[in-house]
Amino acid sequence: MTDSTASLPPEVVAEHGIVVVPLQVVIGAAVHEEGTPEASPARVAAALREFLPVSTSRPAPAVFAETYDRLATEGAEEIISLHLSGDMSGTFESAQLAARDATVPVTAVDSRQVGVATGFAAVTAAQVVAAGGTAGEAARAALERAAESSSLFYVDTLEYLRRGGRIGAAAALFGGALAVKPLLTIADGRVSTLEKVRTSGRALARLEDLAVERAGERQVDVSVSHLADAERAGQLADRLRIRLAGNLDGRELWCGELGAVLGAHVGPGMLAVCVSPLPD
Structure with a gap:
């Protein structure tokens, strides 16, 4: 399970x-199970843009x-x-x-x-x-x-993570004040700042390079996820398929939209890469 x-x-x-x-995803006063049409990633992204209350349970x-x-x-x-x-x-x-x-x-x-x-x-x-x-x-x-897996992700703003209590208010304020585009990771079960980059273009290029670095010479599974940004996710996935062709050895690189629950905490424009070495 x-x-x-x-x-x-x-x-x-x-x-x-x-x-x-x-x-569960809570949009306004309505509670929906993740995976239902009422709690789709697109619905969550639209609600966040409209400043509707969105939470998870x-x-x-x-x-x-x-x-x-x-x-x-x-x-x-x-x-x-x-x-x-x-x-x-x-x-x-x-x-x-x-x-x-x-x-x-x-x-x-x-x-x-x-x-x-x-x-x-x-x-x-x-x-x-x-x-x-x-x-x-x-x-x-x-x-x-x-x-052994690396979860790497880019967000347009730290505001949504701040709202959900997944990152401190001071960190969110710091990122916004300096127009920083943060690259984040999961370290010891928590969201952690990996690097701070000045522009979204540089951030996405660095996200790609980090994924390749984390793969190294190992055989890996790779996934690219996004929220309301299919075009940039597809471009990133295409580049990684080429650069990690030897690491994938014919296995499919997954590319798709992030689920509604996680999407509620990172906001539209999020891009993530997971690099997971295969077990021995």
């Missing part, structure tokens, strides 16, 4: 038999409890429940609370990552299970992959 912020394509979820629990422990019970009824003997960083969301905590009373053993795992980095870790866990590994082995492999 994972959650909707893992941003896994539906065909990958189906291929590996992964169960996805949705987080974790799944309640009862939602996890119901899912664990359903899977047990369907024949699951053990469950690995892998989620986005506990420092960024209460989702992992909900999974832990529900796991205490589950009718089958549940291993709740804090990936210490967000977005596709969590998704790649979930795929690795599923592959270990499919190969006959134990729940403990799958959880360890997932954590190792998440720790």
Whole structure:
């Protein structure tokens, strides 16, 4: 199991038999599950531009409890429940609370990552299970992959991260005052400033170079994500396909729109790259 912020394509979820629990998006007074038309990335981007209140909410422990019970009824003997960083969301905590009373053993795992980095870790866990590994082995492999993954992203403004409490007011003010275009990463489960660049063009060029540097000589999976900026994301993905052709070795580079929950915290114009080395 994972959650909707893992941003896994539906065909990958189906291929590996992964169960996805949705987080919620609150637009104005309306609450919607991520993945529904009412909580689409485009709807979130439009609401942010219109200064409508947008927030997000974790799944309640009862939602996890119901899912664990359903899977047990369907024949699951053990469950690995892998989620986005506990420092960024209460989702992992909900999974832990529900796991205490589950009718089958549940291993709740804090990936210490967000977005596709969590998704790649979930795929690795599923592959270990499919190969006959134990729940403990799958959880360890997932954590190792998440720790090796690099989540790199560019935002037009730090304002949306400030509103959601994901970055300090002082950092947001500093970025805005100097017209800095920040490059960010996830370090120890939290948003961290990686570099500060003066223009968006330089920031995106540097984002590309950083992704290539993080790949090094290793075999990697790569994903490019965006919110309301498909053109620039497509251009970045095309360049990375060329520069990382040897690292990808024919594997597809994913490129798509960021989910509504994460999008609500970064705002329109965000571009992200996840570089995830393949397990040995």
